[in-house]
Amino acid sequence: MSIQKLLQAFNKTHFTNPTSIAHQAIASNIAKTLIKSGLKPFETTPLLLSNFNSDIANLVLSNSNLPPQSCLSFFKFLRRNPSPVAHKPDLQAHVILICRLYKAQKFAEMKNVLSYIATDVSLRCPVINLVSLIENETAEAKFVEKLCDMLFRVYADNRLFDEAMSVFDYMENSGMKIDERSCMVYLIALKRGDQMNMCFGFFQRMVKANVNITVYTMTIAIDGLCKTGDFKRARDLMDEMIGKGIKANVFTYNTLINGYIKRKDFVGVNEMLSLMESDQVAYNAATYTLLIEWYGRSGRIGEVERVFDEMRERGMEADVHVYTSVISWNCRVGNMKRAFALFDELTERGLVPNSHTYGALIDGVCKAGQMEAAMMLVKDMQSQGINPNQVIFNTIMNGYCMKGMIDEALEMQAIMEKKGLEIDVISYNTIASGLCKLKRLEEAKRWLFTMMERGLALNVVNFTTLIDIFCKQGNLEEAKTLFKEMKLQGERPNTAAYNALIDGYTKKGKMKEAHNLRAEVEAVGMMPDEYTYASLIHGECIFGKLDEALRLFNEMKQRGLTQNVVTYTVMISGLSKEGRSDEAFRLYDEMIEAGLTPDNRVYTSLVGSLHTART
Numbered sequence: 061m062s063i064q065k066l067l068q069a070f071n072k073t074h075f076t077n078p079t080s081i082a083h084q085a086i087a088s089n090i091a092k093t094l095i096k097s098g099l100k101p102f103e104t105t106p107l108l109l110s111n112f113n114s115d116i117a118n119l120v121l122s123n124s125n126l127p128p129q130s131c132l133s134f135f136k137f138l139r140r141n142p143s144p145v146a147h148k149p150d151l152q153a154h155v156i157l158i159c160r161l162y163k164a165q166k167f168a169e170m171k172n173v174l175s176y177i178a179t180d181v182s183l184r185c186p187v188i189n190l191v192s193l194i195e196n197e198t199a200e201a202k203f204v205e206k207l208c209d210m211l212f213r214v215y216a217d218n219r220l221f222d223e224a225m226s227v228f229d230y231m232e233n234s235g236m237k238i239d240e241r242s243c244m245v246y247l248i249a250l251k252r253g254d255q256m257n258m259c260f261g262f263f264q265r266m267v268k269a270n271v272n273i274t275v276y277t278m279t280i281a282i283d284g285l286c287k288t289g290d291f292k293r294a295r296d297l298m299d300e301m302i303g304k305g306i307k308a309n310v311f312t313y314n315t316l317i318n319g320y321i322k323r324k325d326f327v328g329v330n331e332m333l334s335l336m337e338s339d340q341v342a343y344n345a346a347t348y349t350l351l352i353e354w355y356g357r358s359g360r361i362g363e364v365e366r367v368f369d370e371m372r373e374r375g376m377e378a379d380v381h382v383y384t385s386v387i388s389w390n391c392r393v394g395n396m397k398r399a400f401a402l403f404d405e406l407t408e409r410g411l412v413p414n415s416h417t418y419g420a421l422i423d424g425v426c427k428a429g430q431m432e433a434a435m436m437l438v439k440d441m442q443s444q445g446i447n448p449n450q451v452i453f454n455t456i457m458n459g460y461c462m463k464g465m466i467d468e469a470l471e472m473q474a475i476m477e478k479k480g481l482e483i484d485v486i487s488y489n490t491i492a493s494g495l496c497k498l499k500r501l502e503e504a505k506r507w508l509f510t511m512m513e514r515g516l517a518l519n520v521v522n523f524t525t526l527i528d529i530f531c532k533q534g535n536l537e538e539a540k541t542l543f544k545e546m547k548l549q550g551e552r553p554n555t556a557a558y559n560a561l562i563d564g565y566t567k568k569g570k571m572k573e574a575h576n577l578r579a580e581v582e583a584v585g586m587m588p589d590e591y592t593y594a595s596l597i598h599g600e601c602i603f604g605k606l607d608e609a610l611r612l613f614n615e616m617k618q619r620g621l622t623q624n625v626v627t628y629t630v631m632i633s634g635l636s637k638e639g640r641s642d643e644a645f646r647l648y649d650e651m652i653e654a655g656l657t658p659d660n661r662v663y664t665s666l667v668g669s670l671h672t673a674r675t
Contacts, residue, residue: 086111087119090134091126098130099137106141114150121149121156128164131157139176151183155193162203167210174207174214178223187211187230205236216246219253225262232269240272247280251287259284260293273301279312286319289585291328294319310336310344317347321354324587326620329354345376349385356389359622364389380406384417391424399424415441419452426459431468434459450476454486461494469494485511485519492525501529520546524557531564539564555581559591566599574599590616594627601634609634610643625656629665636665 093101093108102108117138121131135157138149149157154177161170177183177190190211191204208231215224224246231238243266250259263281266273278301285294294316298308313336320328336343343351348371355363368386372378378386383406390399399421406413418441425433434456438448453476460469473487488511495504508522518526523546530539543561546553558581565574574596581588593616600609613631616623628651635644644666651658 080115083113083116083119087116087123090116090120091123094120094126094130094134099133102137114153117149117153118156121153121160128160128166131160132166132169135173151177151185151190152193154183155190158207159194159203162206167206171210171214174211175218178211178214178218178220184223187227191230205231208236209239209242213242213245216242216249219249221246221250221253221255221258224249228265228269238266238269238271240266240274240277243271244277244280247277247284251280251284256284256288260297263297273304273306275301275306275309275312278306279309279315282312283315283319286315289323291316291319291323291325307339308335308341310341310347313341314344314346314350317350317354321350321357323585324357324589326354326358343371343374345371345382348376349382352382352385352389356385356392358620359393361389361393361395380411380414380417383411384414384420387417388420388423391420391427394424394428396421396424396428413441413444415446415449415452418446419449419455422452422459423455426455427462429459429463431456431459431463431465450481450484450487453481454484454490457487457490458493461490461497464494464498466491466494466498485516485522488516489521489525492522496525496529496532501533504529518546518549518551520551520554520557523551524554524560527557527564528560531560531567534568536564536568536570552584555586555589555592558586559589559595562592563595566595566602569599569603571596571599571603571605587619590621590624590627593621594624594630597627597634598630601630601637604638606634606638606640623654625651625659628656629659629662632662633665641666 090109090112120126120134123131126134135149135153138153154173158170158173161167161173177185187208191207194204194207208227212224212227212231215221215227228238228246243262247259247262250256250262260281263277263284266277278297282294282297285291285297298312298316302308313332317329317332320326320332335341336347348367351367352364355361355367364386368378368382371382383402387399387402387406390396390402403413403417403421406417418437422434422437425431425437438452438456441448453472457469457472460466460472469491473483473491476483476487488507492504492507495501495507505526508518508526511522512518523542527539527542527546530536530542539561543553543557546557558577562574562577565571565577578588578592578596581592593612597609597612600606600612609631613623613627616627628647632644632647632651635641635647648658648662648666651662
């Protein structure tokens with residue numbers, strides 16, 4: 061039996077008594093009016109719907125003479141204008157309209173009607189109840205399957221995850237074909253809802269239910285695992301799917317590379333790049349963008365430029381975002397000449413710099429202490445119709461603070477307030493950090509406490525600043541208390557927070573506690589950085605454990621971490637004090653070869669080592 065016959069059968073069941081006959085007459089007149097004049101008569105004269113009820117509404121919607129579009133318009137009118145005269149359509153009315161729209165192949169409109177059911181608690185019902193309203197022994201199985209598939213997507217779109225799963229279960233138990241694209245909608249909704257564990261769990265259900273799996277759904281599941289830090293399961297899943305004939309594509313590899321970059325796992329990144337090469341998977345623009353990010357984070361600006369050139373040689377046009385990324389990394393390493401050359405190249409190619417582009421340049425000149433240049437860039441961006449945002453004001457404030465110009469920083473904050481920009485936790489933290497640099501630690505604490513009094517909650521950066529202040533004041537107990545409080549408030553400590561406490565421990569000679577914290581960093585899925593190692597190396601040197609310091613120093617190389625001026629200086633100083641001048645001078649030569657510029661402390665240490673050299 062077709063949908064049309066099903067609707068006719070529905071009509072006949074309502075004409076067995078005088079009341080039904082009266083309702084049929086009213087419904088017939090409404091349908092004729094709709095066909096002839098549309099909704100206007102009902103909008104201008106609501107009394108035309110006197111004696112109207114749900115039964116009449118259902119008869120109107122099931123009238124085969126009334127075109128489906130007119131049914132839909134009338135249905136929307138009733139939903140817009142519920143009143144004692146014209147009741148809101150009930151569940152049966154929704155079902156009738158869904159049938160009409162399916163027959164007319166108006167699937168987008170059908171999905172909208174299902175959305176009304178899904179999002180209205182007075183209409184929402186178990187899927188088996190909804191199906192029972194339209195299904196009998198002669199109903200079209202294809203229609204029921206389409207209805208369930210669409211309802212599954214609707215629930216996913218509205219993040220009604222449990223309801224969506226009940227539809228999936230019903231379809232699986234009923235032997236219906238489950239569309240992989242609908243499952244993809246559900247997976248994406250779970251990701252957007254930050255339900256990463258559910259995302260992987262559902263993918264496993266898909267496999268168990270014999271849903272057709274493609275590389276795209278596999279990649280979504282892998283991305284979910286990466287976001288939870290479970291890279292082993294992500295890799296295992298990729299290998300398992302390869303065994304089923306589903307090969308990873310460039311999007312899969314990009315997902316894993318991005319995850320490894322975020323956790324600073326350089327071994328993982330290299331492994332993915334090697335696999336891409338062996339599988340002959342070509343890079344796309346996103347891969348190159350990720351590589352620029354990776355090499356930039358590693359401080360390998362030469363590789364950033366090489367990748368940027370290779371990208372263009374392969375015919376991939378760099379957009380403003382790629383240019384901004386390369387400009388940003390050049391700014392971070394202080395190569396402002398190259399950054400401005402790229403900026404000129406960008407504009408010459410007809411690309412329009414945005415606030416991020418200007419922000420990168422402003423950040424670069426601020427870090428170089430060129431505050432006049434920063435203000436000139438602000439004027440330039442304003443002339444291009446781009447107003448400085450909160451981030452740029454905070455950047456300039458930070459620039460002034462780095463130069464110890466706290467009054468100028470406060471003046472910028474006042475300008476922010478006049479422009480109606482929010483003084484956020486970053487603004488407060490910037491001033492507090494500036495005060496710390498001036499050794500005005502009590503003022504810095506008061507500044508952050510003022511922020512709290514104004515109703516702004518401490519974030520991980522604010523907590524880190526306070527922890528650092530207490531560590532500098534030698535108050536490790538208060539620092540530890542704040543570290544615990546940060547966790548209790550749901551603020552996940554980052555590497556900088558751990559580093560602040562590790563540095564406090566090392567300066568107090570509590571190396572066991574410092575190393576335990578370093579182990580905790582790795583246990584929670586983060587990687588120790590240059591500052592972690594610098595603090596640990598410094599601590600070992602202070603207390604005469606030079607061999608342990610050297611082991612840590614060499615471990616940095618093995619992990620692909622950059623040994624900066626600070627770590628070299630600490631090691632050279634430590635070796636010099638112990639009279640190990642040959643080793644100290646070897647590190648000095650290595651430092652020069654790495655392009656690093658020693659400061660006076662290095663020369664003083666080296667000279668001193670000659671007087672205390674071992675015989």
